[in-house]
Amino acid sequence: MGWPLERLRRVRFVRRFSRTERTLHWVNAAGFLLLLASGLILYLPRLSVLVGRRPLIKDVHLWGGIGWIGALAIVVLLGDRRGILRTARELEVLEPSRFNVGQKVNALLNAAFALLFLVSGLLLWFGERDTRFRFTSTVLLHDILMYAALTLLVGHLYLAVIHPATRHSLRGMTRGTVREDWAKRHYPRWAPPPAD
């Protein structure tokens, strides 16, 4: 008797994401999903008719976009800035470490997309008020970004929530820790700090 306790004792956890990293991720995800939903309502004629209230949805989309980037900046400014800088440096080098190559490419693309979404979105907004800011391909860029970001998101959600081998990662993004044996198997080159 007593073996379940033994087994429980052997399950050790290591720290995967700091509080700042997790806050940044979830603020980013919430903002992105709000913009995706409001953007799709503006973009798809059927949804547009179904929901109506176009001026309101447009306001939600515009201020949601500004709020999204602003909220990310606030999390970085008030959070563990050094830790975020360390993570950014880790992501710059494509060799696997705490993240595999796919995750690094995903993170870099997400950062580039956020910037391009912001620039093209602001140009669309200014363009409505001043013809000097009107360019023929701004709408196209904004739309292509949406398709690309949506494709990445579907893959990301599959790995984070459905795929049996990888979905344990969700614990890292919610509680901050993952099982040590899982970490060793998935990230052999990562030397994780123990969970406190």
Ligand code: HEM
């Ligand atoms: C709303 C549902 C979402 C869930 C459940 C989710 C889940 C996760 C998990 C579990 C990780 C950690 C993977 C690891 O252990 O390394 C992660 C990382 C990450 N997530 Fe999400 N995420 C969501 C939405 C988003 C959205 C909307 C974006 C961006 C638009 C995003 C961008 C990222 C990035 C850039 C990373 C770091 C690199 C990577 O692991 O690919 N996530 N997410």
